[in-house]
Every structure is written in C-alpha cells, then in structure tokens.
Amino acid sequence: MGEPVLEVDDLVKFYGDFKALDHVAFKLERGSIFGYLGQNGAGKTTTIRSILGLARPNGGRIRLFGIDPFKEPLRVFDHVGYSPELPTLQGFMTAYQLLDFTARQYGLTQQSRTTRIRELLELVGLLDHRDKKIGKYSKGMVQRLAIAQALVNDPDLVIMDEPTLGLDPAATVHFRDLFQNLIKDGKTLFISSHLLDEVQRLASHVAMIHRGHIVFQGSLNDVLSAFAGGSIIDIEVMNVSPTLVAALRNLPYVREVNVQGNRLAVHLTSDTDRRGELTTFLFQQGATILSFTHRNLRLEEAYLQVLRTGGVAPAS
Numbered sequence: 001m002g003e004p005v006l007e008v009d010d011l012v013k014f015y016g017d018f019k020a021l022d023h024v025a026f027k028l029e030r031g032s033i034f035g036y037l038g039q040n041g042a043g044k045t046t047t048i049r050s051i052l053g054l055a056r057p058n059g060g061r062i063r064l065f066g067i068d069p070f071k072e073p074l075r076v077f078d079h080v081g082y083s084p085e086l087p088t089l090q091g092f093m094t095a096y097q098l099l100d101f102t103a104r105q106y107g108l109t110q111q112s113r114t115t116r117i118r119e120l121l122e123l124v125g126l127l128d129h130r131d132k133k134i135g136k137y138s139k140g141m142v143q144r145l146a147i148a149q150a151l152v153n154d155p156d157l158v159i160m161d162e163p164t165l166g167l168d169p170a171a172t173v174h175f176r177d178l179f180q181n182l183i184k185d186g187k188t189l190f191i192s193s194h195l196l197d198e199v200q201r202l203a204s205h206v207a208m209i210h211r212g213h214i215v216f217q218g219s220l221n222d223v224l225s226a227f228a229g230g231s232i233i234d235i236e237v238m239n240v241s242p243t244l245v246a247a248l249r250n251l252p253y254v255r256e257v258n259v260q261g262n263r264l265a266v267h268l269t270s271d272t273d274r275r276g277e278l279t280t281f282l283f284q285q286g287a288t289i290l291s292f293t294h295r296n297l298r299l300e301e302a303y304l305q306v307l308r309t310g311g312v313a314p315a316s
C-alpha cells in the first residue's frame with residue numbers, strides 16, 4: 001500500500017468530564033477506502049471533526065498530508081473534501097447556487113465553475129433539480145448534494161460521515177460505483193458508517209471504534225479472517241431444539257451457534273471444511289436439514305464478535 005495520507009496518534013477528546021476519544025490511533029493509506037465503524041455515540045463524528053480541525057482535541061497528534069490541522073486549519077481543505085453527517089445546507093439557495101458559492105470559495109474561475117458544477121450535479125443525479133431551493137429537497141437529495149459539495153475542490157481525500165444514510169437502494173448502488181470511480185481517479189476515501197453490509201462491499205480497510213476506543217483495525221480480510229477462520233455454515237433445519245443447539249455448541253470445531261427461528265449460523269473455529277462431519281452429526285441428532293450453505297463471515301458478524309471479545313489484533 002502507498003504512503004499514509006492521514007495519521008492519527010493518541011487522540012484524546014473530552015466533553016466536560018466525559019472522555020469521548022480515548023487514545024485513538026489509525027492510519028489511512030493512499031488509494032484505500034477506509035470504513036470507520038462504530039455504534040451510535042462511539043466517537044466517529046468527534047474523530048472526524050478533530051481531523052478536520054473543527055473540534056479541538058485534548059491530546060494527540062494528527063497529520064493530514066503532513067499538515068497539522070490545528071496549526072493550519074485552512075490548508076486542510078486544499079486536500080480534503082468533507083460531507084458532514086445530517087448535512088444542513090443553506091435552504092434558501094438552489095443546488096447550483098450552493099455549489100457555485102463553494103467553488104468561488106475555492107477560487108475556481110467562472111468558466112471552470114460552470115463546467116465543474118454541471119459535472120458534479122450529473123454525477124450525483126441532481127442535474128434536473130439544479131434550480132430547486134435546497135429547503136425543498138428531500139433527505140436523500142440533500143445527502144447527494146452534500147457529497148457533490150465535498151467534491152468541488154477535486155480533493156485527494158474525501159471524508160464522508162454516514163454518506164449513504166437516507167439514500168434509497170438504487171442511489172446506494174449508484175454511489176457505491178461513484179466511490180469506486182473516485183478510487184480509480186487516485187483519491188482516498190474515509191467513510192464512517194454503521195451500515196456494515198455497505199462497508200463490506202466498499203471498504204478495503206476498517207477501524208472499529210467502541211466507546212472512544214479503537215477495538216480493531218486492519219484490512220477487511222484481516223477482520224474477516226481473525227474470527228471463526230472467516231467461515232460460517234448456515235443450516236436450516238425443520239426441528240430446532242435447545243438440545244440440538246447445545247450439542248452443536250459442544251462440538252470442538254464450533255465456536256458459536258446463532259439461532260434465528262429454524263436457521264442456525266454455525267461459526268467454525270478454523271478454515272477446515274466441516275460440512276461432511278456436520279451433516280453426519282445432524283443426521284445422528286435426528287435433525288431434518290432443509291438447507292445447508294458454507295460461506296464467509298459477514299462484517300456484521302465479525303463486528304459483533306469484536307464487541308463481545310473486546311477487540312483482537314489484526315491477523316498479520
């Protein structure tokens with residue numbers, strides 16, 4: 001991987017007596033899509049606002065393209081685009097006026113502003129709504145516009161706080177493609193989210209924050225392989241009973257069994273394929289198997305395990 005575009009070390013932030021960030025540290029490599037994961041109130045927005053120089057931490061060190069955001073807050077926006085959580089954009093302006101205003105702040109000439117704004121509105125699917133007042137926009141439209149605004153200055157790093165929140169399924173797919181195209185253009189993306197399926201589709205690297213602590217960081221493959229050998233067997237049986245579940249949990253190669261109705265997600269302790277042994281075992285237990293699938297762990301499952309175990313070191 002390339003050089004870090006962002007380095008965060010030992011970041012501490014208090015709100016009064018409450019410690020919102022407790023020695024947070026991570027790195028962002030150039031060209032990666034970094035998923036910053038955490039529950040509500042974990043500290044994601046506080047981290048982002050600190051990185052951008054919008055909140056003042058009580059300790060730690062941040063370097064963004066080598067810049068210290070507290071010493072030179074304005075220089076940060078030479079390199080970075082930011083789409084905030086729940087964007088509150090000027091409701092009295094139209095989308096065109098807002099992007100034009102933003103582009104002027106970045107010093108774009110009138111000619112390049114016209115081209116760039118058209119390009120951006122097209123990119124986020126708002127060209128037909130360019131002259132509508134933002135106050136009359138829907139939530140998803142505001143979110144799209146906030147992403148367009150974050151791209152006005154053609155930034156090297158785009159930081160987005162929950163960018164796909166409020167987007168409909170078709171828009172989510174559209175933005176997934178857009179984000180991947182940004183990476184092809186050489187940009188780096190920092191995306192905070194608790195939509196784990198979405199992050200799994202997009203991110204190359206993740207960090208998980210829980211109550212102000214980073215509990216895991218590494219590549220997406222690291223996180224998936226650090227748990228249950230990265231594999232799960234989904235079994236649907238006709239007659240789930242507590243005895244059957246307890247017997248499965250007792251097997252030496254089973255780490256955990258999650259039960260939902262008549263579906264069992266059997267987490268294995270290693271990568272070894274246990275399908276043969278498991279079908280024989282279920283047959284001996286008198287279970288009628290309706291379906292049986294071997295698959296990789298989902299990020300959501302790894303995430304819940306990280307929270308239960310209090311974090312693990314990356315596999316490599």
Ligand SMILES: Nc1ncnc2c1ncn2[C@@H]1O[C@H](COP(=O)(O)OP(=O)(O)OP(=O)(O)O)[C@@H](O)[C@H]1O
Pocket residue numbers: 015020038039040041042043044045046047085194
């Ligand atoms: N301005 C503030 N004053 C006091 N406490 C705050 C302030 N901003 C955030 N906090 C607290 O700091 C903690 C972290 O908040 P933060 O907004 O960073 O969480 P988050 O991970 O972004 O959550 P969400 O997923 O809900 O957006 C929470 O407990 C929150 O109540």
Ligand SMILES: [Mg+2]
Pocket residue numbers: 044045046085161
């Ligand atoms: Mg937040």
